[in-house]
Amino acid sequence: MIKKCLLVAFTLLFTTTILFAQKPTVWRGENNGIYPDTGLLKEWPANGPEILWTFEGLGEGHSSPVFANNQIYLSTLQGEDGFIVVLNQDGTLAWKVNYGKDFKDSYPGSRSSVVVAGDLMYMYTGYGELICMDAKNGDKKWTKNAFEDFDGENIRWGVTETVVVDGDVVFVTPGGAKNNVVALNRFTGELVWSSPGKGETSAYCTPLLLELPARKLLVTHTADHIIALDAKTGEMLWDFPHTNRWKVHPNTPLFYNGDLFCFSGYGKGGVKLDLSDDGSSVSKQWEKVELDSRMGGMVVLDGYIYGSGDKAREWRCVNWETGEEAYVSDAIGKGVTIFADGMLYCYSDRGELALVEATPEAFKVVSQTRVELGTAQHWAHPVINKGRLFVRHGDVLIAYKIQ
Structure with missing residues (x-):
């Protein structure tokens, strides 16, 4: 009996370990910009948080690092070729691999972050090549x-x-008239299902995968619409019109209290959608043109949305239920926001890096520094991992101590 119990316990432990190891990395973390780290600094030193290490000479790119297998994976462009650079936790190079051509035209550099799932990783290039690698x-x-x-x-x-x-499966948006969104077997690349969607081009968007009681839902932006598909079958359940001047919608939708908020820049702003319990339909609750982040994402916390705009450049806090503004601030330039342990981490397109209290009372900047290292645009989304804040600025990755 004792041996049997030990065998069952070992089997459960082994199965749990395998499942945990296979958990894939997710763009902006598992909770869309909200990181679980605790015990973080509530105020930085006068010169900013301590830099633990830097890795320079990465090349060109706007992607963010991901963390798996006790290593750090980052995509980049060197010359005309794309590389996955893999670092150890101390910032030393473990290895790198050439995955082929990546985007060399306007704003050159890798766009997509690597996705690591167990012993496989996936890279989607700016030229539409999806590569599965060891x-x-x-x-x-x-x-x-x-x-x-x-x-x-x-x-x-x-x-x-x-x-x-x-x-x-792995989901990707080719943007074709027939194969608008597809699901592929992630081990072989074989087609699992294909959806014609609205037949529109893709729109720079990383989809949101929702697990509802009735089904898993895949929500994304294409050129002129927000669309939702049954993740198991590819059936399109609903669409909602949403476009802007350049058909650019790079922000993953927010999900909170059973509803959605979808938003993009160039003055378009955002719309809150009431999602039915089974995910099969939506209805508009409110719109706000000032919540027009072009590529910086937002976070929703305790009933409030936090983020900056594009044409409406200020930082805003907006009531999730009503769309009413709690505050507006131009203390720093527009940019990216993420959250951890009661604080917003705001990284502006001017290179400002600010620690801000996550409260609807005011945009309270507690500490501020500037990202001086690196090259090109300040567009990559920061990531928090194991008490460290990682900022990629072009050819450099910076690891800050924030714990």
Whole structure:
């Protein structure tokens, strides 16, 4: 009996370990910009948080690092070739691998972040190539081209989508008239299902995967609409019109208290959608043009949305239920926001890095510094991992101590 109990316990432990190890990395973390780290500094030193290490000479890129297998994975462009650079936790190079051509045109550099799921990793290039590789050495397992294999087409600034992995499938948006969104077997690249969606081009958006009681829902932006698909079958359940001047919608939708908030820049703003319990329909609750973040994401906390705009450049806090503003501030430039342990981490397109209290009372900047290292635009989204804040600025990755 004792041996049997030990065997059961070992089996459960082994199964749990395997499942945990296979959990895929997710763009902006598992909770869309809200990181679980605790015990973080509530105020930084006068010169900013201590820099633990930097890795310079990365190349060109706007992607963020991901953390898996006790290593750090980052995509970048060197010359005309894209590379996955893999670092140890101390910032030293473990290895790197060439994954092929990546976007060299307007605003050159890697766009998408790597997705690591157990012993496999996935990279989607600005030219529509989806590559599955061994996460231990970069050996290629399979590739698919969204344009040649699935009738998609490229967009003005190169496709920019960090693919979503769920179980045995990987989701990607070719943007074709027939194969608008597809699900592929992540081990072989074989087609699982294809949806014509609205037949529009992709729109720089990383989808949101929702697990509802009735179904899993995949929500994303295409050129002129927000669309929702049944993640198991590919059936399109609903669409909602949403476009802007350039058909650019790079922000993953927010999900909170059973509802959605979808938003994009160039003065379009955001719309809150009441999502039915089974995910099969939506209705508009309110719109706000000032919540028009172009590419910086937002977070929703305790009934309030926090983030900055594009044409409406200020930082705002808005009531989730009503759309009413709690505050407006121009203390720093517009940019990206993430959250951890009661604080907002705001990284502006001017290189300002600010620690801000997450309260609807006011935009209270507690500490501020400037990202001086690196190159090109300040567009990459910061990431928090194990008490460290990681900021990628072009050819450098900076690890700050925030614990």
